Amino acid sequence: TLFLQNGLWLRNITTLYISGEESEQQIKMRADRLNLKNENFYLLTETSTQTIFQEIKKLKPGLVIVDSIQTLQTPYIDSSPGSVSQIRECAAEFQRFAKETNTPVFLIGHITKDGTIAGPKILEHMVDTVLQFEGDRHYAYRILRTLKNRFGSTSELGIYEMTDEGMRGVANPSEILITQKEDQLSGIAIAATIEGLRPLLIEVQALVTQSVYGTPQRTVSGFDLRRLQLLLAVLEKRGGFHFGVKDVFLNIAGGLKIEDPSTDLAVLCALLSSYEDAPLPQHICFAGEVGLSGEIRAVNRIEQRIAEAEKLGFEKIIVSKYNHKGLAKQKFSIEIVTMGRVEELYKYLF
Incomplete structure (x- = not known):
């Protein structure tokens, strides 16, 4: 929801949101609830990286959001989506694309019950920044922590409140x-x-x-x-x-x-x-x-x-x-x- 909300807010940037988990109808329902409209926001429901990069070549987006890296599959590796080799290769393909074209790419990943990223540890080493979104379903607010950041401090913290109109940043969390x-x-x-x-x-x-x-x-x-x-x-x-x-x-x-x-x-x-x-x-x-x-x-x-x-x-x-x-x-x-x-x-x- 936070990525969808931010993607819809960025009206001056062509954003491509790739979903391997939810259908177009499900994402549209969430977008309708957020009540945000953006002509430059494109949605692609696809899990094959080959098809994804063909669409990226046509669209030339300024920002790519992938939800989630565990659902993607590359034709170069013969194993099921979510396996260690698939996650590693898919992440490597997006990393190469980001570095060559200077396009920011956000990879959304699943986490395990103890709070670590599901899949190989190498995924954290490959990317420039690791952000963890944590929160309890019993509380209205969520915390965004930085675990790794090649561009700045890892000691930053963001606190958000979940409302019926999406995530809202909390300016004064102490209250x-x-x-x-x-x-x-x-x-x-x-x-x-x-x-x-x-x-x-x-x-x-x-x-x-x-x-x-x-x-x-x-x-x-x-x-x-x-x-x-x-x-x-x-x-x-x-x-x-x-x-x-x-x-x-x-x-x-x-x-x-x-x-x-x-x-x-x-x-x-x-x-x-x-x-x-x-x-x-x-x-x-x-x-x-x-x-x-x-x-x-x-x-x-x-x-x-x-x-x-x-x-x-x-x-x-x-x-x-x-x-x-x-x-x-x-x-x-x-x-x-x-x-x-x-x-x-x-x-x-x-």
Whole structure:
């Protein structure tokens, strides 16, 4: 849908959309729903690369979209579509065409259940850019990540919302990812993270309950389980909290997967809030990494995180005191609280 939408938007470029999966009627139904018209958008339902290149020679498009590379078949290889050799040869043919004619080609590929591209790994090496479109069917928004990019940074991130009129870019994703709640609830903390070049404020939800079974459960969604166990060990050793007899559940709201270590501080505060069953003050957020000795470590690009928190109306942000150097506090109207140890943080919040 995203490629169809973009293809229909590009009115000044002759676009050829090659579909090996859907019929013309199915694609027309989607295009009608998007309510976009484009005289320069051409559709070809074909799986043989020989026929495709004959049509390309006649049309001379400025952009080619292939949906999907796993359905194409080249006559030079005697095997079924979707096999390793077929995918490799079809991709090589399109790569040669793109380099010789200087025409951009987008190859849409299937992914496996664990999120990797189906087919040979060489497919990723052959192309210039690998973009991954991920999202949960239970959520309205999708994330476009860059896994490989020969033309620029791989740290870029795009967030889209699925509406009945197609995909819509989300300019301020932090507002979606933070629940608008009336009551103050325990176990919720806001983390100021960076995804790619974009600062994001996300909600961390924790639930700590008495363990009923012999072995306490540790369940996470969107966060690294080993990182959670590490933070629980720090709280047990440095703070004297008995998490060893508790079940711990942790969720990153909105179905996101976060790897930024600066979420440590928010995770730790959400765990303590649920453990004490005491809500954290509203309009406060966190940005800091937690070390094994219980110290709060500095994180990079702190000014961007603070600016994003200020923009969304937060009144306080807790950061590491080691981020203090070079930080122009007078630039911001938000109160910046600096801490050095986990123990200090506990006394300050509870």
